[in-house]
Amino acid sequence: MSSASALALYRKLWRLTRSLPRQVQPYYRNNIRSGFVAFRDEDDEETLQRISEQCQRDAEWVLQKYKTQPRERRK
Numbered sequence: 001m002s003s004a005s006a007l008a009l010y011r012k013l014w015r016l017t018r019s020l021p022r023q024v025q026p027y028y029r030n031n032i033r034s035g036f037v038a039f040r041d042e043d044d045e046e047t048l049q050r051i052s053e054q055c056q057r058d059a060e061w062v063l064q065k066y067k068t069q070p071r072e073r074r075k
Helices: 005-020 022-038 046-069
Strands: none
Touching: 005 022, 005 046, 022 046
């Protein structure tokens, strides 16, 4: 995974947090950043590919989780 594709994935995941409820956005944005910082020295292409695929599956799961939860009504 090149640095350009890693940056593209980071941007994609960051943009996806916009569709989450406001109160959980900082948590998931911090989680995204921490994940990228933790693996920034990884250079094995196969490992990077697995990490990328897992990130995308996790993002889909989180989006689905918040899509199915009923929204709280404001009074």
